[in-house]
Amino acid sequence: MPRRLTRTLRRWLYIGHRWIGIITCLFFAMWFVSGVVMMYVAFPGLSEKERLAALPDMAWEKVRLSPDAAMAAAGAKTFPRDLRLQMLDDEPVYRLTGWDGQRQTISASDGHGIDGVTLDRALAVARHYPGAADVQSIEMVERDQWSVTARYDPFRPLYQIALNDAAGTRLYVSSRTGEIVLDTSATERVWNWLGSIPHWIYPTVLRKDNALWRQVILWLSGICLVVAVSGIWIGILRVRLRRRYSGGRVTPYRGWMAWHHVTGLFAGVFVLTWMFSGWLSVNPGEVFSSRGPSREMLQRYAGHDAPTVAAVVAVTPSSRAVEARFVWLGGAPLMLLANRQGRKLPSIP
Template identity: 70%
Template sequence: MRRRFVRTARRWLYLGHRWVGIVTCLLFAMWFASGVVMMYVGFPGLSEKERLAALPDLQWSAVALTPDAALRRAGATSFPRDLRLSMLGDEPVYRLVGWDGSRRTLSAVDGRMITDISEQQALAVARRHAASRALQLGGMVERDQWSVTARYDPLRPFYLIKLGDDADTELYVSSRTGEIALDTNRSERLWNWLGAIPHWIYPTVMRKDGALWRSVVLWISGICLIVGISGIWIGLLRVRLRSRYASGRVTPYRGWMAWHHVTGLIAGSLVLTWTFSGWLSLNPGESFPNRGTAREAMLRYAGHEAPDIAARLPAGTPRDAVEARFTWLDGTTLMIVTSRDGVQTPVDPATGEVVRLEPERLLVAARKLMPSAQLATTQMLSQYDSYWYAHHQPRELPVLRAVFDDEAGTWFHISPVTGDVLGRTDGSRRTYRWLFNALHSLDFRLLLAHRPAWDVVVIVLSLLGGIVSVSGVVAGWRVLRR
């Protein structure tokens, strides 16, 4: 009975891997090919550099409303998560982002709330873009392939504006706030159909329902993970390294099946780690906590919660600025003035003088982030390490790392220039960094420090995975034809 059970179980193991593997190998082949494309073309978005480049110079002389008055006009009940002064066409405006993600825009000239942007205003915003040539309004977009995610919900619907440049750039301008939310170009749109969209299983009809999309991808990647495990199991059962088959080979198969068997044994662990880390990217069971900083901690760090700000716009305010952001640091008001090239300068909003933030001042505020724990160590990072590094997007350096002795092992990264809390991580998130980023993107410090080496390693491993997948598809197709 035991032998019969083993034979039956093995038979079903082979049959299950064969028939389910035909479909999953197609998915594996698609994932490896699209992953290589994603190394060089990411999903369309609006980088900070692109956002700043499209902003007009701040017209300080036109600002008639102080930040304090703007908060009162907006009916703020607490200091918002974000308060900025920038231009909407030729008019300076205040933009408020609440802690619940809500957005409000009001004129810095007369204090009126801005809730509706006309076509002409949207075109005027797009006209400021450096790539603007022959503007053409492409209509209104509620949600499409490139604006599908929920983070764009407070800004919908969008004016889709074609810039008429050689790259065929299209801007998504919010009809609510007049902000440029997104830009795409012809190359991005084309390559993403071969990259991120198939890789993430990202068709609009599915991705617009976040819960549905997450469940589908979890199930698909979970099934693929099981098929990969069964494939390695079968490969080990069928390989003979010592007492070889009559043909003298280590595998009983020939042709495409032999390729599938041998390369599967060599690269099977690679397929499994990439599948497992991809499955883990969706955080099944909410096993890893959010990496954001809680509102309560940020309010303690700011040292202020009331819907007011002791600031005015002095005559000596820096020129060549495209945006001014108002923040609090340990009970003191700061105005962070940003130029088009991304340089941020902290300014005393009462005097217009540049403020230099001493590390000691930052540490006083940092201790308030976690009053129930002690600030164990601090470190000023002048170069990237395994937990603060740049891959596809640059990260600020130098950066101050504040390490607390709480049970979770919490770290905060703080900008020594602006005092902004740039990120929070704990032991769980650092484990996730190795289980996802390291396994899925090969974000190892040594490889990232020598970018061509990273490219070569990822492409070679992707080719190995592709051989395993394609050979499985061909062998499976031949079985189906018979």
């Protein structure tokens, strides 16, 4: 009985590895090829340099509100996670991000809150983007293939605007805050259908449900892990180094099957570690801590928690700043100025 059971289990091991492997090897091929594409074309996103390049020069003479007054107008009880001063087309505004992720926009001219922008204003914002030619509204989207992730939730719905430039650039402008949150080019949109979308299994219909998408990735990669482990185990069971097969061969297979057997013993280890690392990156069971520092860590680093900066905005005409960020560092207030080229200069308010 034990020997018969062992033979039966081994037989099903071989059958399972063969037929499940035929299906999953298509996914392996897709992941390899799409991964090569991803080396050269990333998923669309707005870089810090692109974000700053699309901001107008700061109109310091229009700033009437101090950072403290802006926080008071926003009803802040503690110093926000992020506090910035920048232009919304021709109007200076303070942008506050709370520790709960909520975003508020306060006019730096008169202190009124801005909770939405019109299409005309969104088009005016888009005209400041470098290379913008004849900007044109395409549609308002709640979620599409390029804005599918949760990071854009605080900004939805989004105006999709075409720049009609040589690169075929499309901007996504928040209808809530008036910020440019994403840009895509024609090249990115085409190549990502061969890169990131198949590699991450990223169709909008699936990715919009983050919990479901994670389960699909975990189970699919988990099955592929089992196939890889079973293949290595079968390879070990079938190889003979001492009592060899006829002709002195170490494998019972011939042709492509022999190559699969021998190379699989070594390549299988690579495939296994590659798949396992990808499986862990989805954080199965939430066993890993969240990325980034906690609120308590950041507040200890700042050395300050009250909604105050105790400062007046410093006018620095020579800097041609497009943004001022207000922070606390070790109990001291600091204003960081950024220009359109991305250079940042500290200034003590």
